[in-house]
Amino acid sequence: MQQGDTISAIATPRGEGGIGIVRISGEHAIEVAEAVFQSAGGRKLADTESYRAVYGRIIDENGRVVDEAIALVMRAPHSYTVEDVVELQCHGGMMPLRKILSLTWQQGARPAERGEFTKRAFLNGRLDLSQAQAVMDIIEARTDASLAMAAGHLTGHFSQGIQAMRHDILGMIAHIEAAIDFPEDEVDDVLTYDIQKKVVDMRNKISGILKTAHAGRILRDGLMTAIIGKPNVGKSSLLNSLLREERAIVTEIPGTTRDSIEEYADVGGIPLRIIDTAGIRSTDDVVERIGVEKARSYADRASLVLALFDASRPLGREDEEILALSAQHDAILLLNKCDLPMVTTPELLSARAPRQTVIPISTHTQAGFTRLVESIRSRVYAGAAAGEEGDFVTDARQAEVLRQADAHLEASLRTIEADMGLDFISIDLRSAWEKLGELTGETVGEDIINEIFSKFCIGK
Secondary structure (H helix, E strand, O other): OOOOOEEEEEOOOOOOOOEEEEEEEEHHHHHHHHHHHHEOOOOOHHHHOOOOEEEEEEEOOOOEEEEEEEEEEEEEEEEEEOOEEEEEEEOOHHHHHHHHHHHHHHHOOOOOOOOOHHHHHHHHOOOOOOHHHHHHHHOOOOOHHHHHHHHHHHHHHHHHHHHHHHHHHHHHHHHHHHHHHOOHHOHHHHHHHHHHHHHHHHHHHHHHOOOHHHHHHHHHEEEEEEEEOOOOHHHHHHHHHHOOOOOOOOOOOOOOOOEEEEEEEEEEEEEEEEEEEOOOOOOOOOOHHHHHHHHHHHHHHEEEEEEEEEEEOOOOOOHHHHHHHOOOOOOOEEOOOOOEEEEEEEHHHHOOOOEEEEOOOOOOOOOOHHHHHHHHHHHHOOOOOOOHHOOOOOHHHHHHHHHHHHHHHHHHHHHHOOOOOOHHHHHHHHHHHHHHHHHHHOOOOOOHHHHOOOOOOOOO
């Protein structure tokens, strides 16, 4: 990537819509836009103030009108990328957008790489690395809690806590260096005691942040959840209830669901990636048998299993098989049809699976769903406080960086206990300071930066 280049890309999703946007950024952004855009009033974009919209038309190389458009000019440094930016807003069809984009390339812009606009915002100091990562999390948020977490990172809430720890570590290093420069003051014992106390407090903070990693990952990526049970136990009805729509076909005929259905659902703020599987039973039907095998496979891969049983019937051989399968996973046992006279009771099912949570529900009356939602939330938020999502760790890289920083802080405590001297304490502290800088991007390598932005969509 040549940062001095002028880049352009379509910034709106594929497909048809009322509005489509081609974004141009770089030193020659206004010049490129000027070459393809003709103002209705003859006004030049070069003479347009920042944050002003100009109505006009897109003109091709032969002077023909491609589309009506509005040009929005944002001058450096007050733009998303901190460079000159022009957004050409036209009608949202792929043909006009592709044509306009092609025209910008003819006038000297080059195709933007994945995430290059946000990468420029990061490299130009508008966003730190945590904030830049949050841009895609905002776009992909599936629940209010996911959005709150991403917004907390985007506004710098998470970064502020990391910066505060780095500031405290730098203060400790400065005191150590001062003590080394003025050894006659003989403050080593007092200083090391003070540092020891501060390091312990900081390790407790990091430990608290790391406890949010499980919830943060789920809020960002979704919790893969498999619904299993024998045929006609209510799996598709449960899916429809969680989605609040009629997504799956529900009939009294066993084996209706032959393939797996996958959807995202907002369950108490938790994005569940729900997979409704075929009923698990022995069958001679080739297609249904494939569905049953896939059901077992999804159960093995899922982070959470919702195992359904029919409260109005006694447990059968197929139920025993499902109990055995759910015992191998983090599972919630749901006793469906509790609005009917109960033959299989919660006490009976709990006796068969004492380590599993048993919840009576009715997909017909929605009884028990509040308890089900709370059970899922308690699993996800274990060790983390709901409502403080802006402080959560959002991915595996962030969690690993925090663990490595904590290891350096732990090493500094061992150095103090071994009475190895201030120089060695300073080395461990500086390593922790540098490691924490990888979260904000201040000390991160180019290869990691490239990897992070390669996951972005083109145009963002």
